[in-house]
Amino acid sequence: MTKMFFEPLNGKRISEKEFNLRYAHIESLRVVHPKFSEIKSEVTKIHNLSKANVKAEQLCIIGQTGAGKSSIIELYASKYPHVEEEERTHIPVLLVSVPPRAKSPRVLASKILREMKDQFFDSGSEEHMTHRICNYVDKCDIKMIFLDEFHHLIDRDTDYVLASASDWLKTFIDKVKIPVVLVGLPESERIFSYNEQLDGRYPNRMVLPPFSYSSKKDIIEFRRFLVSIDDKLPLSELSNLSDPELAAKIFYFSFGVPRYVMNLLKSATEISLNKGKDLITEIELRDAFNRITRSTRPYAINPFENTKFHLMDEIEKEKKIHEQLFQSEPKKGKRK
Ligand SMILES: Nc1ncnc2c1ncn2[C@@H]1O[C@H](COP(=O)(O)OP(=O)(O)OP(=O)(O)O)[C@@H](O)[C@H]1O
Ligand SMILES: [Mg+2]
Structure with missing residues (x-):
């Protein structure tokens, strides 16, 4: 045929x-299969609520390597490209990949700033960086952040959850007041077990399984x-x-x-x-x-x-x- x-x-x-x-x-x-579509709908719902300035809902997407997690969020984010304007870059949706070995919150904050095109993404104290991120969220009108490779908050060498980075993330989520969608491998669950405050903020977890x-x-x-x-x-x-x-x-x-x-x-x-x-x-x-x-x-x-x-x-x-x-x-x- x-x-x-x-x-x-x-x-x-x-x-x-x-x-x-x-x-x-x-x-x-990419194929939009039923589970892909289900997760995409949930992301759309959360994004729409944020665009309407309704309370930020959080979501965590979990799946084994190769299941298609990044594909879903990349396809979604591609529908909302960054737009260079005279006074600012309009960033409707920000996609950030958590760097490995983010032992200190500064490493993670700096990565977020880099994706926001901050020229001085590596400079400033942790507090100053957090403040700058929140300013960019307002200025660039960011309505949702995807944090891919969330499991990088577990140290591969020691297998311990990176305490200060995960604590910072919890505080950061409260401060930005927009949805921060976490995306990672099944072991990401351990970060929630370790950090009860983060756990409580993410009751909505969706699993992307392989086909059966x-x-x-x-x-x-x-x-x-x-x-x-x-x-x-x-x-x-x-x-x-x-x-x-x-x-x-x-x-x-x-x-x-x-x-x-x-x-x-x-x-x-x-x-x-x-x-x-x-x-x-x-x-x-x-x-x-x-x-x-x-x-x-x-x-x-x-x-x-x-x-x-x-x-x-x-x-x-x-x-x-x-x-x-x-x-x-x-x-x-x-x-x-
Ligand atoms: N819905 C899909 N339709 C077609 N191909 C897909 C789909 N989802 C995933 N793939 C294929 O699988 C590859 C891996 O997908 P992806 O990077 O999204 O997985 P992942 O879950 O993020 O994996 P990892 O945890 O290793 O980052 C893609 O490059 C693509 O070739
Ligand atoms: Mg991925």
Whole structure:
């Protein structure tokens, strides 16, 4: 089946310019799936309340790596670009990534100031920086802040919650009086357990889970996701990725995590484009699988080489190999 938009290659060599164009397209490809849409609606609600100067509501978005958290907030923020005006920059929504090792509040405050385009983002006391941020919020008419990588408030070296930075964040949230949406990995929950005052300010937490294959409804949802991706791929023909067997194989590779789904499909698309092909088949998926290194899945088989693939059996087999090897490994540091 042919799609609009991308010209067929019909076996011809793709030009470098065309390849780059199509690669950029796949890099920015996003699908608004049901959970994505649910979180986006909540963000919109909170933003609208803030725009109407109603009390700031807070939200925390949690999800494992690659689930698509940053994608949601980046897509949302892209709808509200910064606008240079004569006297100020209008910043409707500010997106900040918490730097790693934000041991002191100044490191975090300085990062926020930098995103606000403050020339002297690194200077001043903690109090002075906080004051400047609040001034920018008024002056630039900022109505919502996203703080991505919120889990960076846990020190990776010591595994402790960074006490002063998380305390500062709590005070800062009270001072700015606009929604500060926190976005992070599941371990972010530990910051709330540690800091009760922050915990109380964030009763609204939404989880962005990976896709699942446990029920008929889950399978349909994952296959719908694949239909949308198929439709958006920079190839002139549909690849029928949502075919039940193919979908199960893609699920096996990705465990439903959008980053892994896209890694596989990006690589397979690249292989197809370089062959002058207008769709992806299992051959390109097989080769894409072989190109991708996954340190976390050393015992995964290549499902695209396998005509008799059964998802649950393969998951079970992989788990067993892992358990057997893990149990037989000598425990480190144990003396006789
Ligand atoms: N809704 C989506 N549609 C299509 N692709 C997606 C979607 N969500 C995520 N992806 C793919 O997964 C990749 C990772 O997404 P993203 O960076 O949003 O994940 P994350 O949850 O922020 O991960 P991390 O915790 O590691 O920062 C994206 O670059 C994109 O390729
Ligand atoms: Mg992210």
